[in-house]
Amino acid sequence: MKRWINKTPSKTLAFVLGVIPFILVMALYQWGSDARKAENSNDKLLPSVGQFYSAIDRLAFTPSKRTGEYIFWKDTVSSLKRLLMGVACAAAIALVLGLITGAIPLMAANLSPIITTLSLIPPMAVLPLLFIVFGLGELSKVMLIIVGITPFLIRDLYQKTKEIPQEQLVKAQTLGANSVQLINRVLLPQILPRLLDALRLSLGTAWLFLIAAEAIAATEGLGYRIFLVRRYLSMDIILPYVMWITFLAFLLDWLLVHASKKAFPWYHSAK
Amino acid sequence: MTKQNNAQPANKTDESAQTQIEFNHVAKSYGENLVLDNINCEVKRGEFITMVGTSGCGKSTFLNMLLGTVAHSKGDILLEGKPIVAEPSPDRGIVFQKYSVFPHLSVRENVAISKEFEASPVLGRLFGERRKQALTETDEWLEAVGLLAAKDKYPHELSGGMQQRLAIAQALIKHPKVLLLDEPFGALDPGIRKDMHKLVLELWKKYQLTIFMVTHDLNEGFYLGTRLWVFDKTRHDPHAPHRYGSTITFDLPIGKTDEASFVKIEKSLESNRLSA
Numbered sequence: 001m002k003r004w005i006n007k008t009p010s011k012t013l014a015f016v017l018g019v020i021p022f023i024l025v026m027a028l029y030q031w032g033s034d035a036r037k038a039e040n041s042n043d044k045l046l047p048s049v050g051q052f053y054s055a056i057d058r059l060a061f062t063p064s065k066r067t068g069e070y071i072f073w074k075d076t077v078s079s080l081k082r083l084l085m086g087v088a089c090a091a092a093i094a095l096v097l098g099l100i101t102g103a104i105p106l107m108a109a110n111l112s113p114i115i116t117t118l119s120l121i122p123p124m125a126v127l128p129l130l131f132i133v134f135g136l137g138e139l140s141k142v143m144l145i146i147v148g149i150t151p152f153l154i155r156d157l158y159q160k161t162k163e164i165p166q167e168q169l170v171k172a173q174t175l176g177a178n179s180v181q182l183i184n185r186v187l188l189p190q191i192l193p194r195l196l197d198a199l200r201l202s203l204g205t206a207w208l209f210l211i212a213a214e215a216i217a218a219t220e221g222l223g224y225r226i227f228l229v230r231r232y233l234s235m236d237i238i239l240p241y242v243m244w245i246t247f248l249a250f251l252l253d254w255l256l257v258h259a260s261k262k263a264f265p266w267y268h269s270a271k
Numbered sequence: 272m273t274k275q276n277n278a279q280p281a282n283k284t285d286e287s288a289q290t291q292i293e294f295n296h297v298a299k300s301y302g303e304n305l306v307l308d309n310i311n312c313e314v315k316r317g318e319f320i321t322m323v324g325t326s327g328c329g330k331s332t333f334l335n336m337l338l339g340t341v342a343h344s345k346g347d348i349l350l351e352g353k354p355i356v357a358e359p360s361p362d363r364g365i366v367f368q369k370y371s372v373f374p375h376l377s378v379r380e381n382v383a384i385s386k387e388f389e390a391s392p393v394l395g396r397l398f399g400e401r402r403k404q405a406l407t408e409t410d411e412w413l414e415a416v417g418l419l420a421a422k423d424k425y426p427h428e429l430s431g432g433m434q435q436r437l438a439i440a441q442a443l444i445k446h447p448k449v450l451l452l453d454e455p456f457g458a459l460d461p462g463i464r465k466d467m468h469k470l471v472l473e474l475w476k477k478y479q480l481t482i483f484m485v486t487h488d489l490n491e492g493f494y495l496g497t498r499l500w501v502f503d504k505t506r507h508d509p510h511a512p513h514r515y516g517s518t519i520t521f522d523l524p525i526g527k528t529d530e531a532s533f534v535k536i537e538k539s540l541e542s543n544r545l546s547a
Contacts, residue, residue: 165369167367167369168370168373170340170367171365171371171373171438171441172373172384172388173358173360174338174359174360174361174363174364174447175361175384175385175388175441175442176360176385176388176389177395178388178392180392180393180395181392181394181395182395184393184395184396185384185388185395185396189375190373190374190375264375265425266374266426266427267374269425269427269428
């Protein structure tokens, strides 16, 4: 008999094995929900599937009685806007700083200590500061995401720039490149796919800061809604929202992978 | 104690046979660690020098000093009478064993990039008609190294030998005064290596290049160039192995190579390997 470490599942078996935990979780939930409902038909903690449907229908497909808006979609749009703006700004800052510190030792000596210091500040600790400086509007939420993920991105891109083989830099110099050309033509194009990799890793953190900011000060947004309806123990809204956020996170990750494969085929086939 | 001066070709009347590169009492040390010591040599235009030696003998350090990535500690290195610039520049072309080509550029773009560096000082990038022209100009060089058929491929689609051909084409388009090869065929299969030897000899003759090549394969070193250098220590202190640096211990014009010297050099490399 083969050792366990040498047994590999077929495609079908791998799929079945992968699906089992999902089915178990759903069955466990159904069982729990049924049991609680049997005891108290008004139980709010584990709503039935039907209650989920009606909650989703109420928020996503029926205009709000008060404003005439579709709350679910409005929350989604405003959360995604904040998230994408924060991530895009962080990516732009990190790309510039990561590249120049990675490429130019003098800039690294100049900027690395302060970047390292700033990256040690827990972003949530400066949230009040952001609210004071940038107000309670959109800007402070976007800023929290930027403050939260930029240091990691800069340090990652600095490292990735350093990892580009020295041979290529020497070669470019023997081909007549100056420092700016070298950054533009050799380093930047090779760092871009690595930036997308780093963004994938930082998206989870970005969501964390987005929801934290929305929980504290917002009037709409996915995180805001969850923390709002928590007061009424509305598990029928909270759980679908959590699943929706999970799906959005998955979708963004998928988009990043596929954009990267499309734009940088040389990067993916060389690995 | 060096022998290289005995071995130089006698004809000094030829215009092209002027001294192109000169090392005068060059030494390199890293702190206490003396790697190279007392390097004295003259190289004429059009010579093809192969360098062998055990690992750690300083042959790569020698090449890197010539390239400009390593600064020498003592003495003078002159290229056409002037001290060499201590950073890589277009007058010295290089082909490394690996990572010499840009993975994000196609074969043509890899060769055209030096034209773009020349014409566009900030972006290093040409557009439209000028870009097209730069790309077309590369064809001559791709043809010379036998890569014309693969001109639109990316490096990861090329075999190791083809990648090295590309690296050579990149270097040649700049018409360097010297071409430096750092174990360029070390990672290739024997059959492909033979093809590459043929190519390098062909290009060397066609473009009258001055070539320095580091190799760990004595056979390659013996039969490829016009001059073979062996790097080794002439003195050894077992209690302070770093006290004495290597120097050029053999300097053989290839015409004079014979079985006896081959065996002699091989023995000296062998004994070093055992004592190391």
